Amino acid sequence: xxxxxxxxxxxxxxxxxxTLLLPMLTTATGAFLVVQVFSLxxxxxxxxxxxxxxxxxxxxxxxxxxxxxxxxxxxVAVCTTRTINQRTREIGVLGATGVSRSxxxxxxxxxxIVAAFGGAVCGSILAIVxxxxxxxxxxxxxxxxxxxxxxxVTLAVLISIASxxxxxIVPSWHAASRPPxxxxxxxx
Amino acid sequence: MTVLQTRPTLTPEVAAETSAHEPTPxxxxxxxxxxxxxxxxxxxxxxxxxxxxxxxxxxxALAIMAVVVVRxxxxxxxxxxxxxxxxxxxxxxxxxxxxxxxxxxAQLSAMLPDGPAxxxxxxxxxxxxxxxxxxxxxxxxxxxxxxxxxxxxxTVILSRSTANxxxxxxxxxxxxxxxxxxxxxxxxxxxVMVPEQVATAxxxxxxxxxxxxxxxxxxxxxxxxxxxxxxxxxxxxDPANKPSGAGLIYDTAGGGGSVTFQQRFTALYAGKxxxxxxxxVSNVGLILGxxxxxxxxxxxxxxxxxxxxxxASIGLADEVLYFFLVESAVVFVLAYLGGALLxxxxxxxxxxxxxxxxxxxxxxxxxxxxxxxxxxxGALVPVHRLLQQRPxxxxxxxx
Numbered sequence: 001x002x003x004x005x006x007x008x009x010x011x012x013x014x015x016x017x018x019t020l021l022l023p024m025l026t027t028a029t030g031a032f033l034v035v036q037v038f039s040l041x042x043x044x045x046x047x048x049x050x051x052x053x054x055x056x057x058x059x060x061x062x063x064x065x066x067x068x069x070x071x072x073x074x075x076v077a078v079c080t081t082r083t084i085n086q087r088t089r090e091i092g093v094l095g096a097t098g099v100s101r102s103x104x105x106x107x108x109x110x111x112x113i114v115a116a117f118g119g120a121v122c123g124s125i126l127a128i129v130x131x132x133x134x135x136x137x138x139x140x141x142x143x144x145x146x147x148x149x150x151x152x153v154t155l156a157v158l159i160s161i162a163s164x165x166x167x168x169i170v171p172s173w174h175a176a177s178r179p180p181x182x183x184x185x186x187x188x
Numbered sequence: 189m190t191v192l193q194t195r196p197t198l199t200p201e202v203a204a205e206t207s208a209h210e211p212t213p214x215x216x217x218x219x220x221x222x223x224x225x226x227x228x229x230x231x232x233x234x235x236x237x238x239x240x241x242x243x244x245x246x247x248x249a250l251a252i253m254a255v256v257v258v259r260x261x262x263x264x265x266x267x268x269x270x271x272x273x274x275x276x277x278x279x280x281x282x283x284x285x286x287x288x289x290x291x292x293x294a295q296l297s298a299m300l301p302d303g304p305a306x307x308x309x310x311x312x313x314x315x316x317x318x319x320x321x322x323x324x325x326x327x328x329x330x331x332x333x334x335x336x337x338x339x340x341x342x343t344v345i346l347s348r349s350t351a352n353x354x355x356x357x358x359x360x361x362x363x364x365x366x367x368x369x370x371x372x373x374x375x376x377x378x379x380v381m382v383p384e385q386v387a388t389a390x391x392x393x394x395x396x397x398x399x400x401x402x403x404x405x406x407x408x409x410x411x412x413x414x415x416x417x418x419x420x421x422x423x424x425x426d427p428a429n430k431p432s433g434a435g436l437i438y439d440t441a442g443g444g445g446s447v448t449f450q451q452r453f454t455a456l457y458a459g460k461x462x463x464x465x466x467x468x469v470s471n472v473g474l475i476l477g478x479x480x481x482x483x484x485x486x487x488x489x490x491x492x493x494x495x496x497x498x499x500a501s502i503g504l505a506d507e508v509l510y511f512f513l514v515e516s517a518v519v520f521v522l523a524y525l526g527g528a529l530l531x532x533x534x535x536x537x538x539x540x541x542x543x544x545x546x547x548x549x550x551x552x553x554x555x556x557x558x559x560x561x562x563x564x565x566g567a568l569v570p571v572h573r574l575l576q577q578r579p580x581x582x583x584x585x586x587x
Contacts, residue, residue, distance in 0.1 A: 022483065026476050033469050044465055056539040060261055061466045063538060067254045068473035074247030075480050081240040082487040167246075171239040 005103025009110025012087075019083065020115045023076040027119025027164075028126065030069030031156035035127035037065040038152025039144040066159065073116055073160050077167035080112045084175045091175050092183025101176045108172035109165065116164030117157065124153040230514040237488070244484035245523045248562075251477025252527025252555055253534065258462060258470040259551030260535045264542040265294065266458035272299045273453055275334075275377055280317070280398035281411050281441035284308055284421065285431045290396065292457065296323060297378045298332030305395040306435035311418045313402030320384055322391025324364065328353040333364070333380045335387020344369040345381035365390040399437075412439025427453040474558070481519065481566040485512065489570040496574055497582030505579075509571050516567035520559050528552040 013020070037044055045058050084091070087108075094104055131144035175183075234241040269292045276299050277283060288303025300321050310316045317336050324333040331350065339345060344362050346354070351373045356362045358373040367386045382390075401411050408414075412423035415437055423437040427449060430436075440449035461467060489496070489512075496508050531552070535543035574582070 022479070026479060029472060029476060033472060037465070037469070040465075056542055057261065057466070060257060060535075060539050060542075061469065063534060064254045064257060064466060064469045064473065067250050067257075068469055068476060071247050071250045071254070071473050071476040071480065074243055074250065075476065075483065077243045078240060078247065078480055078484050078487070081237060081243065082483075082490075085237070085487070085491055167243060174239065 001100065001103045002106045005099075005106035006110060008103070009107035010114075012107065013111045013114050016083065016111065019079065020111065020118070023072075023079040023112075023115045024119035024122065026072035026075040027069070027116050027160050028072070028123030030065075030072030031120040031123030031160060032127045032130075033065045033123075034069050034156040034159075035124045035149060035152040036131070037061055038155070039127065039131050039149040041145060041148045042143065066155075069156060069159055070163055072119065073163040074167060076112045076115045076119070076164045077171070079115065080108070080168040081171045083111060084108060084171050088175065088178075088183045091178070092180045095176075095178075095180035095183060101173075104176035105169070105172050108175065109168060112164040112168035113161060116160040120157040120160035124156050128153075226510060226514045227518070229511060230518050233488075233492075233511070234515055234518060237491075240484055240487065241519070244480050245519050245526065247480035248477045248520060248523035249526035249530065251473045251480075252524055252558075253530040254470040254473035255558070256528050256531035256548070256551045256555045257535055258467050259554050260531065260543045260548045261466065261539060262458040262461035263547040263550050264544060265461050266454040267544075267547060268294070268297050269299075269457040270450060270454040272297060273450060275299070275379055276319075276396070277398055277440060280400050281439065282399035282401070282415055283438040283440060284316070284397035284399060284415075284419075285436050285438060286394070286396060287431055287433050287435045289431050293323070293332065296330060296332040298334075300332065301394040301396050304393040305397050306421060308397050308399075308419060308421075310399060310415070313404075314415070315400045316397045317399075318384065318395055318397055320387040320391060320393065320395040322387070322394050324380060324390050326354060326364075326380075328355075331380050332378065333382060333387055333390060335382045335384040335390075337384055339381050339383045341383050342370055343372055343383070344386075345372050345374055347376045347378065348373055349376070350378060350380060409442040410439075412437050412442050425449060427456050477523075478562055478566065481516070481562065482569050484519075485516065485566060485570040486573075488515075489574050493574075493582045497579050500575075500582060501579035505575055508574065509567070512567040512571045513564065516563045520563040520566070524556060524559055528555065 041058075044061055045054055091104060091108075128144075128149065131149070135144055272292060284305060286301050286303035286305050288301075290299055290301050292298075293300050298321070300323065305318060308316055308318075317338065319334055319336040321332070321334045323330045331353075344364055346356070346362075351357060351371060354362065356371045358371060360371050362369050362371050364380070364382055364386055366389065367382075369382065369386065399415060401408070401414070405411060405414070412425065415421070416423040419437070421435050421437050422433070423439050425439045425442045427438065438449070499505070499508055532545075532548045535548055536545070
């Protein structure tokens with residue numbers, strides 16, 4: 001049943017693709033910054049050393065980049081609450097026709113996960129492309145480093161997906177747990 | 189309280205209930221004047237969608253946290269550079285720097301010259317103190333060392349923490365370079381103070397002058413110009429001006445205006461942090477936080493079109509703006525409190541060497557300056573779209 005829920009979620013995500021653009025953009029912005037901080041570790045550390053405590057300032061830069069990524073992902077969750085509200089009646093119909101809670105939650109979780117994953121991947125790719133172009137054209141003196149870039153991309157994608165799942169599961173669970181009659185009568 | 193006065197027979201509960209269901213111009217005026225009722229109304233609306241309320245508050249709190257962290261680091265860095273300037277000047281209003289410039293070494297928490305000080309002959313009555321400065325490779329690692337004629341021969345002045353680092357005590361011996369000196373533990377400066385010839389033997393000729401005017405000229409704001417006329421060196425009251433050529437006289441007392449040299453100097457170094465990648469990333473975070481606020485309120489507006497259609501149809505169009513302003517204020521104030529607290533925990537655990545509680549408090553105060561504008565614009569953007577529409581279309585579109 002959960003697989004069917006996921007398929008249903010994919011269908012509705014495709015139908016509502018345009019509403020995912022803003023959360024994807026905010027997530028991409030956060031992912032871009034995280035990958036940039038990792039790929040330019042050397043130059044960020046040089047900049048940090050000018051402020052005295054190199055390691056502490058680098059740690060602070062990393063913390064801020066991850067926090068900004070989380071801010072971007074929160075937009076995904078805010079979008080999920082809006083989506084759930086718009087689909088209350090649909091959720092009520094699913095409940096009334098006997099669909100259990102798990103597939104409904106799975107269907108609702110597809111949209112935030114896709115938005116977070118898509119945003120993180122787009123942001124990471126953009127960061128790599130920008131680094132490559134700047135490095136090739138001499139637009140930046142900092143040389144991007146492959147190892148830290150890979151760590152940055154992995155972290156950006158994992159943090160995005162995990163935080164989107166954590167922040168979206170509660171509204172999705174509540175919506176799927178509501179009695180169908182309430183969803184059908186209050187649904188928008 | 190206008191409602192209760194005009195309808196004395198109603199109980200407070202009934203009056204409150206009535207005011208929520210029968211809005212009239214008088215009630216509207218009372219609602220606007222009654223902050224408590226507006227606040228209750230705002231909280232009731234926000235908690236209708238608790239998940240969105242929590243999420244948007246969390247998003248804005250994280251954005252504010254990013255800004256407060258960066259500002260705390262900036263203030264901490266500027267504070268230590270400002271303290272190092274006081275170490276250099278020791279009350280002297282004029283600072284004659286080498287043409288190669290001076291720089292703040294944050295690792296050593298000290299200003300250091302990048303070249304030898306220019307030749308200087310001061311007019312009669314003026315006093316000039318030549319200070320040699322640089323980094324000394326001590327047994328406890330690199331330390332900043334200043335040498336000038338103010339330090340008695342055979343003496344080295346250290347703070348308690350530096351003495352502990354070097355494992356020496358007050359009155360004990362310490363070898364600086366090839367010279368044996370007697371330790372005097374005093375003050376809390378991170379800089380090792382020695383006689384000039386000892387510092388020259390250790391760090392070379394990199395130096396500056398600090399100049400005191402005669403007592404008769406104390407308090408004048410053109411001391412830099414006077415010394416410049418006497419020595420031929422250029423002068424500036426702006427720390428952003430870099431020395432070049434033979435050197436530069438910084439006039440730390442002159443220039444007039446409401447901003448002192450020390451304040452400009454502090455701002456210069458604070459700007460280095462906020463202008464770094466760290467500052468750029470936090471500003472992006474703040475923009476994303478604002479986007480979350482606007483989209484959250486837009487969603488709220490969309491869901492409450494029927495409610496606003498009813499309000500607008502009975503003449504309460506403008507009051508909708510007040511409702512949203514209060515909701516926005518509640519969200520932003522809670523987010524600010526959460527963000528500032530998170531930032532305090534983050535800086536004091538992750539970067540204790542740079543941040544202090546007072547720097548965090550100042551940074552939190554500065555971040556509060558963003559709040560009114562963000563809260564007002566965050567509420568105005570969605571409501572403006574709503575007020576553009578006629579009540580009938582709000583009621584017709586609502587589902």
